[in-house]
Amino acid sequence: MSQQTPVARVEPVWRTWLERWPTPADLAAESPGEVVRAWGRLGYPRRALRLRDAAVAVVERHAGEVPADEESLRALPGVGAYTAAAVAAFAFGRRSVVVDTNVRRVLARAVEGRALPSPALTAAESRLAATLVPEDPERAALWNVAVMELGALVCRARGPECDRCPLLDRCAWVAAGSPPDDGPARRGQAWHGTDRQVRGALVQALREQADPVPRPELERTVTSRLGIVGAPAVEQVDRCLASLVEDGLVEPVEDAFRLPA
DNA sequence: AAACCGGGGAA
DNA sequence: TTCCCAGGTTT
Incomplete structure (x- = not known):
């Protein structure tokens, strides 16, 4: 949860999460949609899927116990060099090189x-x-x-x-006299009107709705929440829904969409 | 190496 | 508005 998200914002969700799914086996047995829903607005919802996938892998490969060695940790979905090193060091007291x-x-x-x-x-x-x-x-x-x-x-x-x-x-x-940054100006990630923002709005709409949501209603949501209108909106919603389905974050049901069961 | 992937809060 | 956050995956 803390990957690219400040700890202060993670903490309340993390507490609720561990109360609901205390062990990897608990999380592994849950549906992807419920996991994405519980992820709330932490962002990067693919992390929620990978966390669940990691729980499945822990159950299958490690008898439900999180492994302590970096190599096994690194092999889990969503666990890269940083997370493997951090868990090895802070959860298991292993020597590792944590570079965040x-x-x-x-x-x-x-x-x-x-x-x-x-x-x-x-x-x-x-x-x-x-x-x-x-x-x-x-x-x-x-x-x-x-x-x-x-x-x-x-x-x-x-x-x-x-x-x-x-x-x-x-x-x-x-x-050296605390010189200012000499590198090129850091480009902030574009946000307004991007697929990122539209995907976020779509997932948010589906989180709030237990039943499948018809495509026209999703388009209205994007229009009202983000102010994107007309043919570009249709095209972008189509593209984003397709990518969300591809990512496993959304499931098509006839002419509607929902979080995956 | 570069692109892509959310969202919120502080400055 | 801009900046920045306990990064990972894919191309």
């Missing part, structure tokens, strides 16, 4: 002397982090969470509080 957006920023500043890391994780960054993480598993887990929290709470993307940073005296960025 916070760690990247701390290392970019403290070590490389840059205001912000590059847009995408590079191999050089991963190698750098690997050389810094302590060898001892317990200390490694502590290092990982410490650097992550430092980035989240002190060494923030905007408005870092260098005054209360324990690395102040050793920070290459501060030593």
